[in-house]
Amino acid sequence: MDEAMRPYKGLRVLDAGQGIAAPYCAMMLAACGADVIKLEPAEGDWSRGLGTAKDGVSVMTVSFNRGKRSVVLDLKSPEGRAAAAKLAAGADVLIEAFRPGVAARIGLGPENAKPDAVCLSISGFGQTGPYSERPCTDSVAQAFSGLVALNDGADGVPHKVGAFVSDMATGIYAFSAVQVALAARAQDTTPRRRVIDMSLMAASSNLLMQQIGEWGVQGKPAAPPNAPAGAYQCSDGAWVMVTLVREAEWLAIAEVLGIQDAARDPRFATFPLRWENREALYAIVRAAFIKRPSAEWVKLLQGARLLADRVNTPLDWLSNEHVVASGAVTRVQQPQLGEVPLPALPGLGHWHALAPTLGQHTAEVLAEIGA
Template identity: 60%
Template sequence: MPKPYEGLFVLDAAQGIAGPYCGMLLAQNGATVVKLEPPKGDWSRGLSTRSGSHSAMHTVYNRGKRAIVLDLTLEEDRAKAAKLAARADVLIEAFRPGVAARIGLGPETAKPDAVCVSISGFGQQGPYSERPCTDSVAQAFSGLCAVNPGMDGTPHRVGTQLIDVFTGLSAFAACQAALASQAQDRASGAAPQRRHLDVSLMQAAASMLVLPVAEAGLIGRMPDEVNVPAGTYAAQDGVGVMFALVREAEWVTLCEVIGRPDLPADPRFKDFPARFTNKPALVAILREVFQTRPSAEWLAKMQAARLLCDRVNTPLEWLDDAHVKAVGAAPVLQQPGLGPMPLPVIPGIGPWVEPAPALGQDTDAVLAEMGI
C-alpha cells in the first residue's frame, strides 16, 4: 500500500480509543507517530485482556507507534513535551478543553503550519464542553440508543465502542482534508496555515444518525420504522436469523419462502406503514414460524431467493467463517507480551499487523533523536 504520510511527524498525546485510532491510521499511512503517555500509561492499557503493560484494547488502537513516557506534572517533562509538540506536523490531544493549552500541548505550542486535532466529548465550546463523556454517554445523548430498541422494545447501547472508533475515523478524515488543503497552499506558493480541528464524540455520534436526525427535525416527531418486520428471529436451534427488507416485493418473497403466502393479503400487513402499525402482531407470527426450522435451513432458503439475510454470528464465528478466511479479512498480529491477535483489515487501506509499543519503550531514543 502507498505511504502518503511518510516523513510526517505526529505527536499523539491522546488516551483511550478515538485519538489513538486516528494516530494509528496515520502511522499505517507512513507517518512517524510518537505516543506520549503518563508514567501510569494510557488508561486503555489497564482494560481488556492484558499482560504487563500491554492490553488487547491498547494494542488494537496503537499499532505501529513509538512510545514515550513523560510526567506532565513535572515542569522539566512539560518542557520536553512542549518541544516535541512544537516539532509535530500533526498534534493529537484529547484532554478536557483548555487543559492542553495549560500544559503546553495546545495549538498555541504547535508549528505555524501544524494540524492540531482536539478530541473531546462535547466539543471545545458550549455549555457541555466540560462535561465528561464516554462512548456509552455519547450513544445515549445522541439518540443512538433510542433508535436501537431491539426486539424487546428497550433502548440499547451498541455492545462495542462504536462512537469512539467512528470519532477516530472522523478525526482521521478531517486530518487528511487539512493536510490536503495545506498541500494546495504550498502548491500555490501560499504559506500553509495552522488548522485546529474540533472533533467531538457528540458530533461523531450525531453524524452517524444523519437520517433519523434530519427526518425527525423535518416532521417534528420520531419517524416510523422503514422496514418492519426486519430484525432478528431465533430459529429452532436457537441461532438468530437476521433479515432486512428494502422493497415491498421482498416482503412477498419472504412470506413465500417461510410458507406464509397469505400474510401479504392481510390488510394489517399489506405495506410498510401498515406493518409498522401492527408490528407486535406480525412479530409474534414470525417468531412462531422461525421456531419450526433450524437456522441453516432458513438461511439456505432465504439466500436462494436472494433475500437480504444472514446468520447472527459471534466475533469468533465470524473469524471461523470460510469467506473471512478466503479473503484474509483478519490477518494475525504477533503482539509481544500478548501473543497472536487477529485484526480486521482496514477497509480500502489494507492489513496493519505492526505491534503496539510497550509503555515508554522508546523514551530515551526519541528524545535523543530530537535533541531534547
C-alpha cells in the same frame, strides 16, 4: 501493506490521546506511513489495563496503538512540560484529547504547534458550548446522540450498541478530517495552522444522519421504514437477521417463510401499516422462523435473493469461510499476548506493526529532540 498506500512517510504525529478515538486516528496515520509518537503519563494510557492484558499491553493497546513510539513524560514537572512542548513544536499533526483548555495549559495547544501544523482536539462535546466541560464516554455519546433510543431490545429497554461505535466513528471522522487538512496544507503558499474540533457528539450524531433528518422533518418519532426487519431465533437456537428495502420483498419473505396469509392481510399491506401492526406481525414471523434451523433459513432466503444472514459472534466471524478465504483478518504477533487476530484495515489492508510497551521509546525520542 502496499507501500503505495503509505504517503505520510516523513510526517511527524504527536498523539496525546488515550482510550480509543484519538489513538485510533493516530494509528491509521501510522499505518499510512507517519512517525507517530504516543505521549503517555507514567501510569500509561488507561486502555493498557482493560480487557485481556499482560505486562502493560492489552488487546485494546494492540488494536489502537500499533506502529507508534511510546514516550512517557511527567506533565506536572517543568522538565516534562518542556519536553512535551518540544515534541508539539516539531509535530506536523498534533492530537490531544484532554478536557477543553487543558492542552493549552500544559503546552500542547495549537499555539505550541508549528505554523503549518494540523491540530486535532477530540472531546466529548466539543471545545465550546454549555456542555463542553461535561465528561463523556462511548456510552454517554451513544445515549446523547439518540443511538440508544433507537436500539430497543426485546425487553423494551433501550440498549447501547455492544461495540464502541461512538469512539470508533470519532476516530474515523478524525482521520478523514486530518487528511483533508493535510491535503489543504500541501496547497498552501504560506504556512497556515489548521485546528480541528472533533467531538464524540458530532461523530455519533452523523451515524444517525438519516434518522435525525427524518424525525426532524416529521416533528415526531419516525417509524423504521422496513418492518418486519430484525433478528429472529431459529430452531437450533441461532438467530437470523432479515431486512427489506422494497415492498415486493415483503411478499417474497412471506413466501419463503410460508406465511402467505400474512402477505394478504390488509393490516400488513404497506410499510407504515406493518409498523403500526408490528406486534401482531412479529409474532407471526417469529413463529415461522422457529420451525427450522438457521442454516436452512439462510439458504432459502438468500436463494430467493433476499437480504438475510446468520447473526454471528466475533468467533463465528473469525472462522467464517469467506473471511478466511478473502484474507480479511490480520494476525499481529504481539510478544506479550501472542497472536492477536484483528480485522484488516478497510481499504488499506494488513497492518502487522506491533504496539509499543509503555515508555519503550522515551530515551530514543528525547535524544532526537535534544531534551
